[in-house]
Amino acid sequence: MTETKKSFISKEKDFTKITDKNPSHILPEKLTLDSHLQFQCHPGVSCFTACCHNIKIVLTPYDILILRKRLGIPAHEFIMKYTEPTYLEKTDMPGVQIKLTEEKKACPFVTPEGCTVYSDRPSACRYYPVGMADFHEGGSNDAKEEKFFFIVKEPHCKGFEEPKHWTIGEWRADQGVDLRDEMNKEWLRLVMRRKSFGHQASLSEAAKRMFFMASTDLDSFRKFIFESSFLDTYEVDQETLDKIREDDIELMLFSFKYLANTLFGAEGLKIRDEKIKKKVEEIKKRQDEALKKAEQEYLELKAERERLKKEQEKRARELAAQKEAKG
Ligand code: SF4
Ligand code: SF4
Numbered sequence: 001m002t003e004t005k006k007s008f009i010s011k012e013k014d015f016t017k018i019t020d021k022n023p024s025h026i027l028p029e030k031l032t033l034d035s036h037l038q039f040q041c042h043p044g045v046s047c048f049t050a051c052c053h054n055i056k057i058v059l060t061p062y063d064i065l066i067l068r069k070r071l072g073i074p075a076h077e078f079i080m081k082y083t084e085p086t087y088l089e090k091t092d093m094p095g096v097q098i099k100l101t102e103e104k105k106a107c108p109f110v111t112p113e114g115c116t117v118y119s120d121r122p123s124a125c126r127y128y129p130v131g132m133a134d135f136h137e138g139g140s141n142d143a144k145e146e147k148f149f150f151i152v153k154e155p156h157c158k159g160f161e162e163p164k165h166w167t168i169g170e171w172r173a174d175q176g177v178d179l180r181d182e183m184n185k186e187w188l189r190l191v192m193r194r195k196s197f198g199h200q201a202s203l204s205e206a207a208k209r210m211f212f213m214a215s216t217d218l219d220s221f222r223k224f225i226f227e228s229s230f231l232d233t234y235e236v237d238q239e240t241l242d243k244i245r246e247d248d249i250e251l252m253l254f255s256f257k258y259l260a261n262t263l264f265g266a267e268g269l270k271i272r273d274e275k276i277k278k279k280v281e282e283i284k285k286r287q288d289e290a291l292k293k294a295e296q297e298y299l300e301l302k303a304e305r306e307r308l309k310k311e312q313e314k315r316a317r318e319l320a321a322q323k324e325a326k327g
Contacts, residue, residue, distance in 0.1 A: 031149040033169035040164035047158045052110035057098040062183035063122040070120040075217040091194045094212040123180040186256035214255040235270045
């Protein structure tokens with residue numbers, strides 16, 4: 001069986017690229033919520049759990065949060081035990097994917113009876129076989145947005161032979177993907193934004209580390225907010241602080257805002273006035289020092305030129321005197 005990627009979102013250009021060559025078994029038809037789908041996955045299908053092997057399942061921050069809560073372990077333990085590093089959507093943004101078992105290349109949560117974390121399964125596991133393309137122009141909330149859906153039909157998947165009929169909307173409601181869409185949206189936009197820059201610009205190592213930490217380990221991100229100089233730099237209102245101190249979802253949504261602000265300069269976080277003033281003063285001080293240094297160097301250069309000029313004149317006078325004495 002070849003490796004499959006459970007892809008759940010893409011931009012139109014990716015969609016077009018994939019359907020042109022069709023390496024991902026995407027049916028080249030744009031669908032809406034009212035479009036028809038004949039499909040069902042249940043323990044009776046002969047391929048049951050086949051798609052939980054040889055697969056790449058990239059985890060979103062929400063997936064990680066929900067799964068590690070389900071397992072009752074801290075984020076760093078979940079990351080170490082159940083995931084491995086990957087790059088997101090062919091960018092230089094670091095993320096994690098589920099680590100498959102050595103021998104069977106199986107998801108660690110699959111058993112012959114099915115998924116042991118089914119009600120908390122990752123977003124990618126919920127979307128198959130309905131992919132969603134989401135294009136969003138610009139970074140603001142009122143920017144133009146368009147969505148459509150498409151079917152991914154893996155050759156080994158027998159679910160399409162089942163007699164159950166749905167609309168895409170009914171299928172999505174059954175799989176609980178609307179909440180996932182909402183929770184993953186801003187994070188996916190960060191990835192897509194980075195992707196749209198291509199190789200023209202690269203993220204600094206510090207930016208990559210921050211993106212990875214905020215995306216995978218909310219416990220550490222919370223420490224960063226409350227135990228570093230973060231709050232000396234950023235102005236965050238008390239209501240938000242109270243929320244993100246206690247509520248992981250609020251903290252996750254805040255982390256997306258912070259990343260959009262630091263990685264792409266998006267609005268949403270305010271740097272303290274005194275910090276800006278201090279920065280402006282520092283820049284001015286540096287400029288003044290540079291100007292002073294340049295002035296000093298200019299004066300030294302001028303003095304040196306004067307000295308050389310005088311020396312040349314003196315030498316010329318001496319030569320002229322010697323010539324006259326000889327003549
Ligand atoms: S999380 Fe569950 S549904 Fe997803 S691949 Fe693993 S076992 Fe399968
Ligand atoms: S029917 Fe499709 S989705 Fe269900 S187990 Fe088989 S391959 Fe996976």
